[in-house]
Amino acid sequence: MYNFSVRYHDGRLSIAHDATLTLMPDHWLIHYRDPSGELTSVRWALPGIVTDDNFSTLFIFRYGEFPQQTIECKEESLPETLKKRYPEKVFFKKRITNIFKLNNATITAVAFAVVILMGLGYWYGLPWLAGAVAARFPVSTEVQMGDTMYDNMIQAYDVDEHLTAATNDFVKSINFKTHYPIRVTVVKNADANAFALPGGRIVVFDGILRKMKTKEELAALLAHEVSHVHYRHSLRNIFRSLGGYLFLSLLLNDINGIVTVLADNSNMLANLTYSRELETEADSKAMAIFQADGLNLKGFVDLFTMLKNEHGDIGSLKLLSTHPLTEDRLQEAEKMAENQKPVKEDIGLERKWEAIEQALK
Structure with a gap:
């Protein structure tokens, strides 16, 4: 007989299915019932089947690209049956005993x-x-993950719909040179804070908007956050912070499990700290965006100076604790602004900034 009882994981969901494995001449057939009760069949071509080496009596096989499908079988007769059924293919290496x-x-x-x-x-x-x-994370999955995390954490904030619409209109006038869909949400909070989620979501507190005087300051803040998204700094930081929780999900190629872990820990996003290396990389790209769009780099100097002047105790300012502002970064911004080529005055962007100022009143 070529039928075996197995547990089947499709690689996308964290649940497993009780299934029947049938060994066909050139492929395997896996039959199971989905959550709706419908009988489903999956075909594995023989050349693509990979065996997991382990020291237990559980036989594990994987198939396909990331995230891989997996089956587990406990029947002791399986190795001998595979050897007889497919004499030309070696499924199991000699175990160390x-x-x-x-x-x-x-x-x-x-x-x-x-x-x-x-x-x-x-x-x-x-x-x-x-x-x-x-x-190596797929961009489409990263965007979906960011949306899931956003939906989970935004419930803790009071969204300012008017400011959000005005700020997203402002965003449309700047070419951030990224393939991510940039979507900004402004929330009502007195803290001078802003942070980026994986996939293009950016949350800005209205407290920092109220301290700004020019459109270039807001553009500098947004360009910096977009750069964190573009270089996947947010994703990398979150993966490292939750590495222990994600370890099993990564081993099981369980994308849904990863999304669930991240969604359950979404509220930590506002407090993740970037390294000096990542901040420097984000500053560099953000300033390149300014130069390409003809925006005045003095916006970075004004933004950094405003934050220092408004808060004598820099360590107590969330934006500067999660995005540490060093003298080197401020000096680099001043140097870049001094050496910048002539800038162009963007009347359209100025009007959109005026609309934001009006919405702040």
Whole structure:
């Protein structure tokens, strides 16, 4: 018989299905009932099936591109049946069994070494892995994830619809040179704060808008946040901060599980701290946006100076604690502004800024 009971994961949802695996001559068929009760079949071509190596009695197979489909089988007769059914394909490598013949002291030493390696992998390897996964994350999935996180966290804020509409109209006049859909939400909060979500969502507190005097200051703030989105700084930071929670989801190629973890921790977004390296990279791209659009780089100097002047204790200002403002960044902005080529006056952008000022009254 070529039928086996298995557990099937489609790679997109975190749930598993009880299924039947049928071994066909050149492919596998997996039959299961979806949540609605409808009988569903999945076909795995034989060349694309990959075996997971492990030391347990659970046989695991993966198939397809990321996120991969997975089946798990506990039936001990499966390896022998596969060998007879597909003599030309090797599913299982020879397992290491000699380790279990070692004495207790050696086994203890090996176990200790494994624990140490796992700890090193967790503390040093996992942050790198999270960054690598973020860099390869599909843009469409990132946008969907950002929208899910936004829907989850925006409920804690009072959205100013009028200011939001005016600010998004302002955004349309600037070419941010990014393929992400930029959508800004202005919320009612006295803190001078703004932060970016993965996929193009940006949240701006009206407290910082009320401290601005020019359109260039707002453009500088938005260009900086867009740059964090464009370079996936928000995604990388979140993955690193929640690395332990995401580890199992990454191992299972469970995109839905990742989205769920992030959505459940959406409120931490306003307090994530960027490194100096990421801030410098965001500043560099933001200033390049200004130069390409002919905007006055003095907007960055005015924005940074305003924040310092308004708050003697810089560490207490959320924008500067999550986006640390160093003297180097301020000096670089002043240097770039001094050396900038002649700028053009954008009457349309000025009028849109005036509309924002009017909405603030």
